[in-house]
Amino acid sequence: MAVKMSRKSFDEAFERLKETYVIYAPKRFPKEGRYVDTDVVRYGVVERGKEIVYDAKSDYPAKEVIGPITETLFYFTDDEYRERKTDSKPVLIFARACDINAFKRQDRIYLENGGFEDSYYRKMRDRISFALMECPDKGWDTCFCASMKGNIVEDKDYIFGLQLEPETVKVDIKKGSLEEVFKGEEMEYSVPLVTENSRKVELPVIPNKDIQQQVKNLDLWKEYDKRCLMCGSCTIACSTCTCYTSYDMHYTPDSNAGERRRISASCHIDGYTDMAGGHTFRSTAGERMRFKTMHKVHDFKKRFGGEHMCVGCGRCDDRCPVFISFSTLINKLTHETEKLTGGSK
Ligand code: SF4
Ligand code: SF4
Structure with missing residues (x-):
């Protein structure tokens, strides 16, 4: 089922969503960009629907929700340790098709790697659902998702999809219980997937x-x-x-009390x-x-x-x-x- 609603009705629906989910979406961080007086768009917790940045590709990916640049894994003293406390409220991430697929790729590494699971990733991953955000017709100028099959998602990958315009919002509801959340005029709508980018990539075939x-x-x-x-x-x-390193931070130079942190690393x-x-x-x-x-x-x-x-x-x-x-x-x-x-x- 799909509905069309005013922006005001969407903002009200967003408040209802917040009762169930912690909501992450791309948002604008003013004057935190790479150059003087520029903004950065990255993922963060959003409290109101109008905070969601829809008309630009986020500078940083949705993976930051589950793997921030630095995070504490556990706290330790001389003879014991305690894992960090984890919230249990479900998480909803507003994401593009490529970001949803990126989570699937990360799952292979964190959850299917020789029988080992990353328990910190697992705990967060099990709480996550996605809202699929429509992309422009061919994506943005540097996208090549169609060449990498990062453009393809299935109905089961997200609980609703949306087109978020300044005045109106179209929502394609995939999870039945959300029909109570999004109230609008019924219509035909499903998120159109990008099928072609301006930038095309041919992949190497290495036979032996x-x-x-x-x-x-x-x-x-x-x-x-x-x-x-x-x-x-x-x-x-x-x-x-997905690469990271870890670092033990001691609270004082002469104590064994501290915390172990995971920090993004790069090859x-x-x-x-x-x-x-x-x-x-x-x-x-x-x-x-x-x-x-x-x-x-x-x-x-x-x-x-x-x-x-x-x-x-x-x-x-x-x-x-x-x-x-x-x-x-x-x-x-x-x-x-x-x-x-x-x-x-
Ligand atoms: S390597 Fe691929 S997945 Fe990573 S940032 Fe570049 S295009 Fe995106
Ligand atoms: S590591 Fe090299 S390729 Fe990557 S962003 Fe820096 S200069 Fe560019």
Whole structure:
């Protein structure tokens, strides 16, 4: 069932939703952007419907709801520890199709990794439902979700979908109990999925280990030794990057009381692969770019099956301070791989 309602009626429905859910959505944080006097759009708890930023792609992904840049896992003293307290109220996230798919990719890593589950992720994940936000016809200029199948969601993936305009709101209700929440005029509406982007990506086909080794040695990676700053901005803004490190913070220098924190990490930055004894894997920017790229469009799928890790949200391209385009890199990689294979698959 779908309904059309005024913005005022939607805001009232939003108040009813809040009785059941903690609601996260993209919201504007004034003057917290990268440049002077610019805003940033990122996920946060929203108290009123009008806080939701609908007409722009968020600068940072919905993954921040479940994996913030830093979070406390547990508290410890000399001889005992206590996990952090976790709220049990259900969580509703207003998300685009790519962000919903990004959660599915993260599930593979946090919940299906060799039989181990990340209990902190699991507790939060079990509370989450999605509201699917309609995208512009072809997405935004850096999106390539259609190439990565990040554009496709099924009815079971969200409890309602919506088109949020300044005056009117259309809601496609997927969960029966929400018919009491959204009161409006019945109509035909379902969220149209993006089927094509302006930016298109061809994915590399690497048929065997021999070609994989040759791909590893391509000169193309060396270009990034000069260009990439190894700042990690692309991975922090990435919908699907999951790497983190942990840090024990002692409350005073001479006490063993403190807390263990999980902190986002990045394969691009110094220190990520440092080992005891001083060895470092992948010390150059090009090697790090290769590692990330292969993970996003080859290694993840080889390990877990299903889709590639990258959902084509394009946030890495949006955030890179030196305008390195990941989608362009994938196309270059595919071109070079085809030269190695003669185009065979
Ligand atoms: S690699 Fe780039 S396009 Fe792909 S999911 Fe991450 S941020 Fe989005
Ligand atoms: S690709 Fe861009 S955003 Fe990513 S680490 Fe390099 S310079 Fe930073």
